[in-house]
Amino acid sequence: MKSTIKFLFAFLAIASLGLTACNKDDDAPAKDPGTLSILFDNKLGDKGISLKDFGDKTFDYTDANGQAFNISLFAYYISAIELEGPGGVKHIDPLKVTANASEVTGYYHVISTTPGSNVINLSGIEPGTYNKIRFTVGVDESGVQEGAAGGVLDPANGAWFWNWNAGYIGFGVEGNASNSGQEYVDWGNGFETLEGTYAIHVGGWKDVEPQPGEDPKFVNNIKVIELDFDSSIKIEDGLSPQAHINVNFEELLKGIDFSATYAVHRPDLGKPFAEKLVEVFEFDHVHQ
Amino acid sequence: MTSPVVYWACLVLTVFVSCSDEDEPTLPVNRYEFRVPENFPQPIYTFDNNPVTKAGFDLGKALFYDPILSRDGSASCNNCHIQATAFADSPVHPLSVGVDNRLGIRNAPPLTNMAFFPEFFWDGGVTHLDFVPINAIEADFELDETVENVVAKLNANKKYRDMFRDAFDIEEVTLPYTLYALSQFTNMMVSANSKYDRYIRNEGGSLTALELEGLATFSEKCGACHSGELFTDFSYRNNGLDSTFADTGRNRITALNSDIGKFRVPSLRNVALTAPYMHNARFKTLEEVLDHYDNGMVYYETIDETFVNQNGLGIDLEETDKAAIIAFLNTLTDFDFVQDTLFFRN
Incomplete structure (x- = not known):
């Protein structure tokens, strides 16, 4: 009988909570959830990126050290997007990893071969005023360790994935450089690497403690980017706010020597590039 | 006392109780259900995402x-x-x-x-x-x-x-x-139905005197790395096979010089069936493996410190120790598993 009385109190407590919440809603009828479009504007300095074929020695960009290069292909993962407002409102884009492609959420692959992939449309955002965005570049441990995944995380469907050191390539760019040290390689089965190309693949999501006295080389190249908007935006049903973020490949490749660094395919080699990602992603503007 | 609210609350409670009663009957034995052997650790695999059917x-x-x-x-x-x-x-x-x-x-x-x-x-x-x-x-x-x-x-x-x-x-x-x-x-x-398993789970199996002696010697001499019921601590170690490494092992993944020549400590379950041994198949028999640990190890700077002692490198093993350890390792063979029709090609 005691437990019945406890149950009754719990029941009444929950019921009264429910009533309180209902009253609050009646006082201030809330707007319905809204949307936000996030546009990643890929740039090389102040210019847009004009993709060139592998082997195309038309160089439309020369860096500060006089190296002429172009870009043929790029891709990066954006995940774990969070929005915040000055009044404490917060939106967390839910993450889900599963084999069922239609149920995978929160992971986005911006890839140069897929037009429109640079636009991420979030919905179901709690109405309010927002002025900050946070996101992860890459797929961190929580995503990798869920196992096989569909959609943009499916290696047979365009995901950039390392099999030997299993995990996703968080940020990758490939192209041609006038002084690249890359020689021609025939890999067989129709696969080849052309002379004068370069490929920078930034991956690696694990932390392994180095031995005493040794530099940590097995690095976690996952980076979280946090950007403040220059003005707040209102998100609610009926509005179409947008946030523009520049992705400046000039910052990623600043200081590279293509004659020596043209094939980056290991976490330790990618670390210097991962450290630059915080400069690569820059807030541009928002509008309602 | 008996207000309508209490009446309904009691009714709801009754329904809950009767529901949990209905869960009681045991399920039929399902060979496709993943079961954790009593003496094993909990699995790491993400079964919530991908249950076995x-x-x-x-x-x-x-x-x-x-x-x-x-x-x-x-x-x-x-x-x-x-x-x-x-x-x-x-x-x-x-x-x-x-x-x-x-x-x-x-x-x-x-x-x-x-x-x-x-x-x-x-x-x-x-x-x-x-x-x-x-x-x-x-x-x-x-x-x-x-x-x-x-x-x-x-x-x-x-x-x-x-x-x-x-x-x-x-x-x-x-x-x-x-x-x-x-x-x-x-x-x-x-694979968890070896002679050793039936012994350790008290399922009526017993080990011979030699096998028990081997278990004790194994625990003392090999148990630091081959620990637990899977007989591995899943660490990466250099066990003195070579002084130069074309295949640098764990270093390929971590890029640490301190990981050159290190490979995973393998599980020893069914080890009597899995010859040859080591990542590079260096040894054909368990006797050769134990001889290596006894007096065949070579130095490279990443050698596991477990093997470094005042006499040089290795694990001090008498011939009688080796015979006993091998007798014990043979008890890790799971004959039911290797004959289980569940895994036969259809």
Whole structure:
């Protein structure tokens, strides 16, 4: 009988909570959830990126050290997007990893071969005023360790994935450089690497403690980017706010020597590039 | 006292109680249910994402034995992972053999008890069981195929489209479901019914005096690395095979100089069946392995400190110790597992 009385109190407590919440809603009828479009504007300095074929020695960009290069292909993962407002409102884009492609959420692959992939449309955002965005570049441990995944995380469907050191390539760019040290390689089965190309693949999501006295080389190249908007935006049903973020490949490749660094395919080699990602992603503007 | 609210609350409570009563009857024995042996640790595999079902297991088995996963249809997973040797390679393949008879660089390890493993391959480069087959499919000296082609071939095959529909309720075959199926098959490869297991679980089995002596000596001399019921601590160590390393092992993954020449401490379950031994198949017999630890180790700067003692390198083993340890290791053979019809090719 005691437990019945406890149950009754719990029941009444929950019921009264429910009533309180209902009253609050009646006082201030809330707007319905809204949307936000996030546009990643890929740039090389102040210019847009004009993709060139592998082997195309038309160089439309020369860096500060006089190296002429172009870009043929790029891709990066954006995940774990969070929005915040000055009044404490917060939106967390839910993450889900599963084999069922239609149920995978929160992971986005911006890839140069897929037009429109640079636009991420979030919905179901709690109405309010927002002025900050946070996101992860890459797929961190929580995503990798869920196992096989569909959609943009499916290696047979365009995901950039390392099999030997299993995990996703968080940020990758490939192209041609006038002084690249890359020689021609025939890999067989129709696969080849052309002379004068370069490929920078930034991956690696694990932390392994180095031995005493040794530099940590097995690095976690996952980076979280946090950007403040220059003005707040209102998100609610009926509005179409947008946030523009520049992705400046000039910052990623600043200081590279293509004659020596043209094939980056290991976490330790990618670390210097991962450290630059915080400069690569820059807030541009928002509008309602 | 009996207000309507109390009446309804009691009624609700009654319903809850009667519901939980209905859960009581025991389920029929299901061979496709993943069970954790009493003496094993908890599994690491993400079963919530991919529970084992009969249809998924059958699909995984079909894929495992089918050379459709290779570039030219000449090799399957089964080429290097054979049930008779606890899904390690046959002794006639000291190193793995892939398409075009291409020789691999390492001895294919057994696939038993994978659900309990945190990392895979001799260097631990893969951290989730689902991703293991990608490595084998794409390696040019193994199956030398692209995952895109595998998916295309499976989609073009009515038998497989039907099996994927049965297993996962999908009309189009995709890679992640292919990997799910293979994981379901390998996850069921739990080998925990050796003579040792029946002894340690008090299921009526007993060990001979020599085997018990071997267990004690093994625990003392080998148990620091081959610890726990899986007989590995899953660490990466240099056990003194070489002083130069063409295959640098764990260093390939971590890029740490301190990891050059380190390889995973292997599980010793079914070890009597999985010759030859070591990542590079250096030793043909367990006697050779113990002789190596006794007096065959060579120095490289990453040598595991466990082996460094005042007499030099190695583990001090008398011939009687070796005989006893081998007698004990033989009790780790699970004859039920290697004969289990569940895993037979259909």
